[in-house]
Amino acid sequence: MAKKNKSALKEKKGVSVSEITNISSIKSIQDRRKAEIDTDTLIAKILDNDITALSRAITLIESKNSQHLEKANTIIKECLPHSNNSIRIGITGVPGVGKSTFIETFGSHLTQLGKRVAVLAIDPSSTITKGSILGDKTRMDALVKDKNAFIRPSASGESLGGVARKTRESIILCEAAGFDVIIIETVGVGQSETTVHSMVDFFLLLKLSGAGDELQGIKRGIIEMADSIAINKADGDNLKKAKIAKVEFNRALHLYPEKSSKWQPKVTICSALHNEGIDEIWDIILNYVEITKKNKYFNQKRNEQNKFWLIQTIENQLKSEFFNSPKIKKELIKQLKLIETNKTTPFTAADYLLSLT
């Protein structure tokens, strides 16, 4: 039995006979074998739509352990050919706009239509906000219990780049696990919207009516990214204000230049709490997918997003390598002092620092 395993391993991994003649080698091979079985099993289970396996694999992606990351990379590689076949929806809005309730209602609407829905989150600030995003799963009570839904909070305490990579890789696994709709939630602050926008097909902005909130949104440039704006909490006393806001947003959106998707962003009102207007938003998304698949924009955008992440990852790594070098760190401080005292220019200092590597 042991022999059979060894020869099987030899075939698979090209282990030499000399390598397996001492105990420690055998031990390490056994470890490797175990890891392989785990990975292979996980992959098979993910492709069989097993949510527990998916969850375990995402934990590997999020691990800081290099062996785990190696496993994660193997899993991602094997899942890749089975990915890419979902609709990826980004959802943003300032705190208080009702994102959790919206996702609960919207997600449940989709599972009732027979879809399988995965909800991921990007929240680089979760160390500050104490991981509130998706942390309070009780707000998504129905969805959490729904066997056709998968909810995964954001990896926290990471750089935005780190969180982004983990989320992008999680999308691949979710798609391989047969999820048709991937929702990426983000908090309505900082750079996270831009990050989410660059990894989804459709970007939905949740808004509230009134209180000057409209203009603040314009300021952050988020409205420009939106494929649709949904004015939430359009119920009771709010309904009238929401209808007015809808008209205002529609007017504002028409002032922006046409998107390269040829898609004219739509404004709707909804009440996630009362499940009103939710079906309309899903219809808008289906319409968007139909139009952009027909005009080839859909795949083109995904290709561009891939290229963006490739370049972005390289640039971040180049910068981090340079500025984290102890030699550069030391000299940078000196050069900054020389600049402050008017003894050198930023450009001469840059030339000098670059010459050190």
Added chain:
Amino acid sequence: MAKKNKSALKEKKGVSVSEITNISSIKSIQDRRKAEIDTDTLIAKILDNDITALSRAITLIESKNSQHLEKANTIIKECLPHSNNSIRIGITGVPGVGKSTFIETFGSHLTQLGKRVAVLAIDPSSTITKGSILGDKTRMDALVKDKNAFIRPSASGESLGGVARKTRESIILCEAAGFDVIIIETVGVGQSETTVHSMVDFFLLLKLSGAGDELQGIKRGIIEMADSIAINKADGDNLKKAKIAKVEFNRALHLYPEKSSKWQPKVTICSALHNEGIDEIWDIILNYVEITKKNKYFNQKRNEQNKFWLIQTIENQLKSEFFNSPKIKKELIKQLKLIETNKTTPFTAADYLLSLT
């Protein structure tokens, strides 16, 4: 005489005796000597407020010849201790807003107050717009003839980073040449406003009233950068509309969070053509300088700008070195194909490309 020169050179440059015993060395020393005299003379003349010398030095900065650039660096280094003592004003606005007329009237107002005014321009798109910015100096007829004004069009056909560096370095020389006010003009398109904003003390946005122009400005995030908005062409039939626009902009500006300068941006109306409201704008700028010098923001901002340009220059160089390497260029194309065909992820591809260097 020749001997005296040689020994003088030896002292200055540390040339060894053996080095000057053959003809070619002597020739190269003479060349070097000539260059030194030129540079020294230029520096002396610049510090003596000579506009012709200033102009020649800026030409060296803009040159693509490496010897010229070496000279330029020497000049900049010597001018640095005499720089930093001007008010740097960025002026932007869409084509048609009347930038040239405004600068003509505003600049002349300043020279009449005894100021010396330099006008530079940033126009990375000048290859497309055929260098129209400041190219048509006839629009600044009075300022061109004014001995206390210096007008220099943008270096064209360059990357924005290249133009930015040359402009920043030109500012140093203009200040060393005794100019009190440096105006940096930019076209109202693309990234040039951000670039100018990061090299001036005060950012002035020229606007026209009406025609939805207000919202377009908000969209581009330029209003957020403005320390003051001047609604130009506020004359004749336009006056009433301009006054309404002033109220609107004031309201919009109050919705933005307080600037770290503690400065509340001011909105004014003016008619550059009829020299109306121009003195008010200068008063606003003086007020800004007074407040921000008192609360230390003025120098703090200049330090931050220096740091920004240092980091920016390094990052651009790191990227350009990496992506222009022939090996990377070749492999990047291959990796992009693997990504497109779902055989690798952008992150794995990035890891691989980075491993090649």
